[in-house]
Amino acid sequence: MKPETLNFFEKVYQVAKQIPYGRVTSYGAIAKYLGAAKSARMVGYAMNGSVGKDVPAHRVVNRKGLLTGKHHFEGTNLMQQLLESEGVKVKDNQIQDFNTVFWEPSKEL
DNA sequence: CAGCTGACTGTTT
DNA sequence: GAAACAGCCAGCT
Numbered sequence: 001m002k003p004e005t006l007n008f009f010e011k012v013y014q015v016a017k018q019i020p021y022g023r024v025t026s027y028g029a030i031a032k033y034l035g036a037a038k039s040a041r042m043v044g045y046a047m048n049g050s051v052g053k054d055v056p057a058h059r060v061v062n063r064k065g066l067l068t069g070k071h072h073f074e075g076t077n078l079m080q081q082l083l084e085s086e087g088v089k090v091k092d093n094q095i096q097d098f099n100t101v102f103w104e105p106s107k108e109l
Numbered sequence: 110c111a112g113c114t115g116a117c118t119g120t121t122t
Numbered sequence: 123g124a125a126a127c128a129g130c131c132a133g134c135t
Binding site for chain 2: 026027028031037038039040041042043044045046047048050057060061062063067068069070071072073
Binding site for chain 1: 129130131132133
């Protein structure tokens with residue numbers, strides 16, 4: 001029995017919504033929290049439906065702190081603008097002080 | 110019904 | 123030390 005698979009997207013949305021202000025997390029962190037550390041790609045894929053779910057996808061980046069998913073946003077630098085607006089320093093699609101702003105659900109929750 | 114794609118990560122060369 | 127390859131799971135065509 002793997003209920004995670006049923007609400008995989010739902011869980012991703014729930015965790016993403018719980019990301020505190022001025023913090024960011026990685027797909028792997030969320031995937032790991034869901035029990036599917038190998039399914040980090042699924043987390044990003046789930047973000048495809050993040051629009052309309054109140055999910056701050058701009059706070060979710062890859063393990064290197066790169067805004068890999070910015071291509072899925074409306075504009076090209078919209079994601080970076082949003083993060084900077086929250087106090088997260090971003091430089092050329094890469095988050096500065098990533099280790100400081102990194103937010104791990106398994107630890108914070 | 111079967112195969113491909115994908116907002117990633119970890120290991121190896 | 124940096125770059126390249128393979129693995130993984132679930133949704134979509």
